[in-house]
Amino acid sequence: MEKKYIIAGNWKMNKTHLDAKEFIKDIIPQVNKARSTVYIAVPFTALQTAVEAAKDTNIVIGAQNMHDEENGAFTGEISSSQLKCLDVKFVILGHSERRHIFKEDNAFINRKVIRALKDGLKPILCIGETKEEREKKLTHQILDTQFSEGIKNISNEEAANLTIAYEPVWAIGTGISATSEIAENTHTYIRKLIIKYFDNKIANSMHILYGGSVKPDNVEELMQQENIDGVLVGGAALKVESFAQIVNKA
Numbered sequence: 001m002e003k004k005y006i007i008a009g010n011w012k013m014n015k016t017h018l019d020a021k022e023f024i025k026d027i028i029p030q031v032n033k034a035r036s037t038v039y040i041a042v043p044f045t046a047l048q049t050a051v052e053a054a055k056d057t058n059i060v061i062g063a064q065n066m067h068d069e070e071n072g073a074f075t076g077e078i079s080s081s082q083l084k085c086l087d088v089k090f091v092i093l094g095h096s097e098r099r100h101i102f103k104e105d106n107a108f109i110n111r112k113v114i115r116a117l118k119d120g121l122k123p124i125l126c127i128g129e130t131k132e133e134r135e136k137k138l139t140h141q142i143l144d145t146q147f148s149e150g151i152k153n154i155s156n157e158e159a160a161n162l163t164i165a166y167e168p169v170w171a172i173g174t175g176i177s178a179t180s181e182i183a184e185n186t187h188t189y190i191r192k193l194i195i196k197y198f199d200n201k202i203a204n205s206m207h208i209l210y211g212g213s214v215k216p217d218n219v220e221e222l223m224q225q226e227n228i229d230g231v232l233v234g235g236a237a238l239k240v241e242s243f244a245q246i247v248n249k250a
């Protein structure tokens with residue numbers, strides 16, 4: 001069976017629940033014939049409204065983070081069961097902003113991935129090197145560490161619900177996307193990592209998304225690459241017009 005691409009938007013800390021309702025109402029007719037699966041990761045405060053607005057459409061709503069514990073004294077945090085109860089389907093984990101601004105490490109991210117999978121949420125595990133790491137030719141080493149530590153103790157069966165997003169930190173929000181050649185080379189390496197830590201079958205079925213300054217004018221070339229199975233979009237997912245264009249061009 002042919003793999004359906006995933007086009008995912010990440011709104012970060014943007015939009016109220018009222019904005020979310022408006023956005024989803026406006027984008028539904030523009031993406032309802034998309035060949036790809038459309039994901040939108042909205043802020044926690046907009047989850048319930050977004051899930052209701054997207055009901056019975058091809059738009060899948062997800063969260064941008066969660067804690068690994070089931071419940072307890074973790075002021076300001078959100079658990080997987082709280083997300084599941086809202087009918088949230090996926091969660092972005094290990095985004096570079098969580099790693100770099102909020103100092104989340106691989107062990108913490110791994111615990112979240114395990115929890116999400118156990119509780120029936122599909123995690124999108126983000127990995128990616130900084131500019132300095134790329135310049136020092138450490139990209140493969142960094143990706144191997146972030147990947148292998150992020151997926152520790154995950155069975156092959158659970159891995160069927162895992163998606164990887166390659167997001168070079170130097171390309172996020174900078175307007176400088178990786179070239180399709182750099183992205184494809186790196187995705188090919190990540191595909192090999194999936195074989196190394198799981199197996200061929202899982203490597204073939206697992207989606208590897210590219211993220212970092214994806215726009216309507218570069219999405220087609222990126223999506224033509226053999227190992228790019230979708231994109232994760234920040235800035236350009238905030239406007240109905242640009243996100244719909246990305247979805248329909250992919």
Ligand code: PEP
Binds near residue numbers: 010214232236
């Ligand atoms: C992101 O935040 O995941 C991202 C890829 O952002 P942008 O598209 O704005 O670079």
